[in-house]
Amino acid sequence: MSTLHEPAPETEGTAPMIVHDAPGSGHGERERPKPSGRLTDGLNPPQKAAVEYRGPALLIVAGAGSGKTRVLTHRIAGLIETREAWPSQILAITFTNKAAAEMRERVAALLGQASDGMWISTFHSACVRILRREAQKMGLPATFTIYDSADSRTVIKRIIKARDADTLGFTPGGVSSRISKLKNELTDDEAFARNANMGDPKEVEFLAIYRDYTRILRAAGAMDFDDLIAETVYLFRAFPDVAALYRRRFRHVLVDEYQDTNHAQYALIREFTEPVTAELSAQMQRDGLHVERLLDSTGGIPGASLTVVGDSDQSIYAFRGADIRNITEFERDFPGASVVLLEQNYRSTQNILSAANSVISNNFDRKAKNLFTTVGDGEKIVGYTGYSGHDEAQFVADEIETLHRAGMAYRDIAVFYRVNSQTRPLEEIFVRSALPYRVVGGTKFYERAEIKDAMAYLIAVANPIDELALRRILNTPKRGIGPATETALQSFAETNEISFREAMRSAGALGLGPKVTTAILALAAVLDESAAKVDPENPAGVTSVSDLLTFLVTESGLHETLRTSRDPQDETRAENVEELVAQTKDFDRENPGATLVDFLTQVSLVAAADELDDSSGTVSLMTLHTAKGLEYDAVFLTGIEEELLPHKMSTNEPGGLAEERRLFYVGITRAKKRLHLSLAMTRSQFGDTSVAMPSRYLQEIPAELIDWRQSPGMANSRGGTQPRALNARRDGRSLGPGIGGGFRDAPTPGLKPKTEWPNRITAEVRDNGDLELVAGDRIRHANFGDGRVTQVTGEGSKRVAHVQFDAAGPKKLLIKIAPIEKIA
DNA sequence: CCAGGGGCGTTTTTT
DNA sequence: ACGCCCCTGG
Numbered sequence: 003m004s005t006l007h008e009p010a011p012e013t014e015g016t017a018p019m020i021v022h023d024a025p026g027s028g029h030g031e032r033e034r035p036k037p038s039g040r041l042t043d044g045l046n047p048p049q050k051a052a053v054e055y056r057g058p059a060l061l062i063v064a065g066a067g068s069g070k071t072r073v074l075t076h077r078i079a080g081l082i083e084t085r086e087a088w089p090s091q092i093l094a095i096t097f098t099n100k101a102a103a104e105m106r107e108r109v110a111a112l113l114g115q116a117s118d119g120m121w122i123s124t125f126h127s128a129c130v131r132i133l134r135r136e137a138q139k140m141g142l143p144a145t146f147t148i149y150d151s152a153d154s155r156t157v158i159k160r161i162i163k164a165r166d167a168d169t170l171g172f173t174p175g176g177v178s179s180r181i182s183k184l185k186n187e188l189t190d191d192e193a194f195a196r197n198a199n200m201g202d203p204k205e206v207e208f209l210a211i212y213r214d215y216t217r218i219l220r221a222a223g224a225m226d227f228d229d230l231i232a233e234t235v236y237l238f239r240a241f242p243d244v245a246a247l248y249r250r251r252f253r254h255v256l257v258d259e260y261q262d263t264n265h266a267q268y269a270l271i272r273e274f275t276e277p278v279t280a281e282l283s284a285q286m287q288r289d290g291l292h293v294e295r296l297l298d299s300t301g302g303i304p305g306a307s308l309t310v311v312g313d314s315d316q317s318i319y320a321f322r323g324a325d326i327r328n329i330t331e332f333e334r335d336f337p338g339a340s341v342v343l344l345e346q347n348y349r350s351t352q353n354i355l356s357a358a359n360s361v362i363s364n365n366f367d368r369k370a371k372n373l374f375t376t377v378g379d380g381e382k383i384v385g386y387t388g389y390s391g392h393d394e395a396q397f398v399a400d401e402i403e404t405l406h407r408a409g410m411a412y413r414d415i416a417v418f419y420r421v422n423s424q425t426r427p428l429e430e431i432f433v434r435s436a437l438p439y440r441v442v443g444g445t446k447f448y449e450r451a452e453i454k455d456a457m458a459y460l461i462a463v464a465n466p467i468d469e470l471a472l473r474r475i476l477n478t479p480k481r482g483i484g485p486a487t488e489t490a491l492q493s494f495a496e497t498n499e500i501s502f503r504e505a506m507r508s509a510g511a512l513g514l515g516p517k518v519t520t521a522i523l524a525l526a527a528v529l530d531e532s533a534a535k536v537d538p539e540n541p542a543g544v545t546s547v548s549d550l551l552t553f554l555v556t557e558s559g560l561h562e563t564l565r566t567s568r569d570p571q572d573e574t575r576a577e578n579v580e581e582l583v584a585q586t587k588d589f590d591r592e593n594p595g596a597t598l599v600d601f602l603t604q605v606s607l608v609a610a611a612d613e614l615d616d617s618s619g620t621v622s623l624m625t626l627h628t629a630k631g632l633e634y635d636a637v638f639l640t641g642i643e644e645e646l647l648p649h650k651m652s653t654n655e656p657g658g659l660a661e662e663r664r665l666f667y668v669g670i671t672r673a674k675k676r677l678h679l680s681l682a683m684t685r686s687q688f689g690d691t692s693v694a695m696p697s698r699y700l701q702e703i704p705a706e707l708i709d710w711r712q713s714p715g716m717a718n719s720r721g722g723t724q725p726r727a728l729n730a731r732r733d734g735r736s737l738g739p740g741i742g743g744g745f746r747d748a749p750t751p752g753l754k755p756k757t758e759w760p761n762r763i764t765a766e767v768r769d770n771g772d773l774e775l776v777a778g779d780r781i782r783h784a785n786f787g788d789g790r791v792t793q794v795t796g797e798g799s800k801r802v803a804h805v806q807f808d809a810a811g812p813k814k815l816l817i818k819i820a821p822i823e824k825i826a
Numbered sequence: 827c828c829a830g831g832g833g834c835g836t837t838t839t840t841t
Numbered sequence: 842a843c844g845c846c847c848c849t850g851g
Contacts (some may be wrong), residue, residue, distance in 0.1 A: 098841085126841055151840080227841055256835080321839060421838055426842095443840085477827095484827050609841060627839045649838050688836070689842045 038083060041076045041112065045069075047621050052342040053077045055309075059339035060259075061332045062311040066358070066375045066671035067633065070311045074256060075105055075311065078120070079112035081254055089119035093252040093274065093306075096124055097259040098609040101631060105258075121252070124265030126227065129234040133225070134599070136237055136244055145465045145599050147224040148606035152449065153470060154178050154215075154226045157637060158163035161214045166709050170207050177211055177334030185228035186213070186264040186323035188235060218515055222468045231266040238273040246282040246303075250293060259631070260332075262616075265322035271308065272305045278303035308336065315362050315371065318627060318665050320657060330369075347373040347671075349633055351380025354677050357703045359672040365660045366701050369787055373671075383703070385710040386680040388515045388694075391424070391641075394682040395431035396785075397711070398638050401678060402437060402621060403814065414635035415621040418669050420647045423687065424640060425623055426796035432621075436802040436814045442613055442624040448605055452564065452575040456582050457605065459554040460547075464598050469502045478561035481521040487514060491522070503529070511720075526558045536598050547601045555579055626665045631674050637673035639666070642681045643694040666699045679703075681714065705809055773817055775803050777823065784821035 052062050053076045064070035064297070078094065079441060081087040096102040102122045110117045121128060130148065137144040149157070158181075159174040161167070184194055192211040198205045198601035201547040219226065225233060228494045238245035255274050257263070263271070278286075280301035283293050296303045312329045320326070333339045347355055355373045388394030402415055417428060417439075425441055432439045447453060454759070455478050461471040476491075477483040494512055495505035505512075507530075509522035532554055535545035544552070554560040564576035589601050614622065614632070622634070626647075641647060645668060652658035670677060686696040696714040775781070781803070794817075796802045801817045815822065 124841070230841090317841075319841090322841080423837060479827080482827065576834085607841075625839065646838095651838055661839095686842090 006516065020133070027679065036084065036424055038080075041080050041083065045073075045076070046344075046346055048077075048342050048344050051074050052309075052344070053080055055340055055342070056307070057338065057340060058305065058307060059332075059336035060307075061311045061329070061339055061341045062309065062339060062344060062373070063369070064311050064313055064344045065347060065371055066316060066668070066818060067347040067373070067550070068315065068344035068347075069348050070258070070344065071101075071105065071108070072595050074309070074311060075108040075112060076192070077107075078109050078254075078256065078303050082113055086256055089117060089178060090122040091116075091251065091253040092122075092256070093128070093254070094120065094122040094256040095128060095258065095271075096122065097262065099124060099127065099607065099612045099633060100256065100609070100614060102127075111168045116292075124607065124609070125263075126230050127272070127603075129230040129270070130603055130607065132234055132248070133230065136241075139244065140237055141220075142225075142554075143223040143465060143467065145223070147222065147461050147465045147468045147471065148230070148603065149219065149224050149226045149470070150249060150345070150720060151178065151227070152454075153224075154181075157218055157470065158211070158215060159220070161211050163209070165211065165214070165805065167211060169209055170204055172207065177215075177416050180208070181212055181215060182226075183227050184225075185232050186266050188232055188266050188269060191238075198637065218469075222470055223465050224468060228266070231264075231270055235266060235269045235273055238270075241280060241319070242279075243285065245276070246278045246286060247291075248274065249276060249278050249306065250283075250286060250291070250296065250303055254309070255306045256309040256311075256809055258311050259316075259327060260310035261314050261317040261329045262312075262319040262324045263328050264319075265325055265328075266323075268325065268328045271310075274727075275305045275308045277305040313371075314367070314368060315664055316630060316668050318630065318670075320661050329631070343371070345371060345373055347375045347497060349669060350375060351377055353379050353382060354670060354673050357383055357500075357677070357707050358667055359397070360704055361663060361670065361699055361702045362667045365663055367660075380677055382709040383707050384676070384678045385708045385713060386678065387710075387712045387714045388680065388682045390684050390691075391427035391682045391686060392431060394640060394680045395427045396435075397680055398428065398640065398678070399431050399435040399437050400811070401638070403435070403812075405676065409636055412621045413640075415540050415631070416634040416636075416672070417631065417638040417640060418624060418626050418629050419578075419640045420626055420665070421641075422625060424646075427686075428623060429638070432656050434816050434820055435798070436800075436816045438620040440615075440620040440622055441621050442620060442630045446608075446613075447581075448608070450575075450578055453580050453582055455560060455600070456551065456555055456579050459529075459532075459558060459560070460551060460598060460602060462529055463536060463550065463554070464602055466503045466529075466533065467501050472502050472506070475558070476525070479559050481525070481559075482518055483521055487522070490514065498718055525558065528554065531557075539714075544597075546590045547596075547598050548583060548590050550598065551583055553588050555583070603774075609703055626669045630680065630739075633672050633674055635674050636676040636678070637669070638678045638680065641685070642666075642679050642697045642700055643685065644697055645694065646685070647697050649701065663699055663702075666697075679708070683714070773822075773824065775817060780825050781805060781822045783807065783810075783815070784826045786813060787815075 036054060038705070042053055045053060045495070049072070052060065052073045055077075062070060064073070074094070078092055081092065084088060094102075094105060096105060096652050106117050106120070107120045109120070109122070109525070117446060123131070123132075133140065133142070134144050137146060155174045155178050158177050162174060162177065163170050184190075189197075191209065194212060195209055198209050200206055200770065251276055255271065257271060283302050284298060287293050293303060296302045310329070310332065314326055315328050316324045317324060317329075328335075333341060343362065350358075352375055355375055359372055386397045386401075388397055398417055402412070405415060406412060417426070419425065424442075427439070448457070455475060458474040458478075460470040461468055462475060463470070473488060476488060479781045490512055491502060491509070494508070495502045498505070500508075503526070506522050506526040508518050509526070512519070514522075532550060534540060535550055535553070538544060561576060561579050564572045564579065567573075586601065586769060589596065626639075647660035648659050653661050678826070679700065681700075682694055683698055684691050686692075700714075753807070775791050777791055777793055777795055780788060781791060782788050783805070786805075786807045788808050789810070790807040791803050792806050792812075793804040794801060795804070799818050803815045803817050803820070803822075804812070805815055
């Protein structure tokens, strides 16, 4: 187990010359092979410089849309093509799996060969890969479970309850975010104990909770998201010989989205790029590893070459520990570093860029950077103020239909918002308008209860000591094992110093009722049988993930219970379980030889953006955070209101307003051709409706760039006469003199201030049953008034009426639920 | 042990 | 408005 971190055998012994010249280091301008013109043609000078740079550290400051992925992929391809590096010597870290997949594809396309051997993955995937290999050293099972935030919360909730810590004001949310922050700072429970103020009872209690949490995860053989990074750092620090193996292997480390790295990730990068001492190099050589070609004059292996790409203007993850100093102080951290600035934008029109530049320039403390393009001004930005979230959504839907009729594909259109709850009105209107859409992220498939249940069965098989998983499935489906029984099992396990799972096997010794005992033993038997199926030692061979899951959901009764339940919602749940089985089938097919643990890992580490399917013919809905790194022909930024963007939670946090502004900036710069900004005058939350004000950021965009279809200055929430200045606040005070001019000045030819809302859109939904409509029918719509049906498409419950409304124009309506009736 | 009702907190963003 | 949690009565 000690020396298996070899690059693929065929690369051994023929490792290419590593050229590692820091600028000015003396032995520089030897005839180093340059990447062929093929890889630099068509690049602008700074891009070319970034591709061709050779040295210890390179920072690519890449403005939005400046072609950083292109630079990164060409840089990697160049290193391979010139034989300066083997694929196995490349480690590239991206933010999402999707970005990793894209990079892998593009590198492979450039090289005309597969990128096998390279590690191109997210921080978390790379760490899991390392940790599973080295698990034994860390005293962990190689099959350790990865706990998501919900799992952590469950554990913390139990700890708080067991300790009665809520009386001291501890909440699961508060504790989990604090623990997460500490782990991101590489402060584990013991480090925290050393610095904690033990005079403060709350601190003492928090430490106790942190310790319990650490202990419980350890005992369950589980890691949370933050552990994945931190434990890898600890692994490298505790085992220099292990670190040396990875440092020897990865000669080129490239990190994307560097502005969003937190301290632990920064420390990890440092670990990867440290040199290997002469001593350890000699040790590896004695172990039969080839190191000769890597050695420098000191007899050690120099640190890997590091390339980071980032843009501090797009730093939007401070809330989860991202430290912008990682990028701003890069040159100090890595002496000898070079910096390349990419400012030419290849994505957006000048109007969009001008708006973006103008907004972001309000953040002081930033390095000047000005995006420019040569593609011309393009269309103006379109603005719209709706009466309500539904009205805003209707605008978005109508505008999308207009774009679509003009030839834009749905998949090239995206709608962004600040918080997930904004999807509700959007979805309601989109469904009614028969607009094909997809919500990216949000409530994920894998977060559904029935899916987590089914997954817990798989986890219980893969990692039998995971008590959380076991307790989840203990009484799911209902088999009469209640909390009392659960506690009995747990204390039996504790007194006999056996695992929960073993306690289940010995259920007969607990003196429980016969029914309960039988139920526990039956479940234990199903799990044991399953474990045998995936035991690599099993002479009959290993069962595929899909067959295993089918066995589990069948034998446990989970599927059957849902299928035959009286609760109508359980029908969907049963279908979801079936969908999961289908997904495991896909997984088995696409990953021959992959194990159950591989499947569980993959599921644990999917990011919202990974779900995006470029070939889908649908409009994409997502949060501004998820949108980072993506681009669309047409972008709709919704809810550009005070308290939403900037979000009210951010306003009190230091740097919060600047971060929210960056979020707006990220949103704007996703748009290639068309940008729409919309807001509503009233916004519903928690059931009641309140007045919303235009976002302060709106006035940071020069007025001449925006074509207001309906400006905030033209209307107010009551349809009354009070003008709404942009810089008005709810309390009536102005945001200050000299900024903005309100929208009263905005040129909006042909539009008069609005006092009525003929198209006030409601959330009204109707069940029309099987209302029959044919072309020519006159109908009346609750919001749009009267109109004439021009066409009916689709079938059954998905029939869509195309209606020409007398006042509101053309719309598509889902007949089954639209608030319509047939007239004369 | 379980189903159903009432009460309450929730929503910032996510690997 | 919704979902979760706790409590009560079967």
